[in-house]
Amino acid sequence: MEREKLPTMYSLAQSDPEQALIPRADIPPEDLAQIERIMAEMGRLRAVERRIMHSAQNFMKLNETDMRAIRQLISAKHSGQAVTPGMLARHLGVTTASVTKMIDRLVAGGHVVRKAHPTDRRSQQVEVSEDTHLAAREQLGRHHAKKFDVALGLSAEERDVVIRFLAGTSEALQDSLYGPDPGATEASE
Template identity: 65%
Template sequence: MNERKLPTMYGLAESDPDQNLIKREGVSPEALEQIDRIMAEMGRMRRLEREIMRNSQSFMKLNETDMRALRMLISAKHAGTAVTPGQLARYLGISSASVTKMIDRLIEGEHVARRPHPTDRRSWCIEVTGPTHLMARQQVGRHHAQRFEVAREFTDAEREVIIRFLARTSDAMEDSMNGAQTALDDQGKEPEAGQS
């Protein structure tokens, strides 16, 4: 990897010059520079992931929810699991009516097919079609394969550090998101009697 300064909104100098959010006491300049590089590379990876997703959506003429549905259906197919419309709706966090419209649209585009459920005669399952499965593998799967190759280059110990970093980062972001939601919820509440 070439050493270069990546412009990023996540850099400490750009995002928090007055240290209102991130106190930097006791952190060496070298450590700060390294952390900035980590944040810049994470930002670059997110940007590339968004670009890959936009390109795939455009190529396949699908929206983000459609792509999430297809990824779920492809994973289920690999696992040998039947997926009902209700399961798909819950996974996507959308209503039954919305999932029905989406499935109808995907069937019309020949991306998915309705099939009788293999174990429940009263139910239907949704499956990704062969051509769409192949197209998704060509469009998105090759990027996953590249990630695998990069991960394979590291030692077991290095991968454990990467796993710990990613897991702790995700946990911290989740906590931050939940804290922000709690603060928003608290702002909307009426003060209880005796409080001001």
């Protein structure tokens, strides 16, 4: 098994030599080296997660949207929530027509089943099949458990630092993509 290598694209000297994006004249070299290592490790993590996802998709013969749907259905099953095609369409950000075609394909492949909705006789619910649930647990769940083990090995203070870093990174990236969330400021006041 070949291990994922640490990507080199995160070297600021290579990716931003003119310091157009990140002025760094006042940042000590050891701080820059450590930050570049964090960025490289995040890149390696994304690459490993992509390999895991592609492996699971190939094994289960599903595409990325199918896998997102399956994950949502598994989560709903664990929480006792009935999922309608409309709910699934909203979760995936696709049209109801697209989700209907996807469900038809997943039903034909034995991945999901349609059932009568437990409380709304006019509606149907979609559930993940037992075989697909087990396959997803084996293909993805065991990898997720490894991340849990690493987090468990950290002290509470270390986990707080990781949480702060990941949450801050997510917020900064989301802001760079969509702009600040206007509701976030109101909620924090």
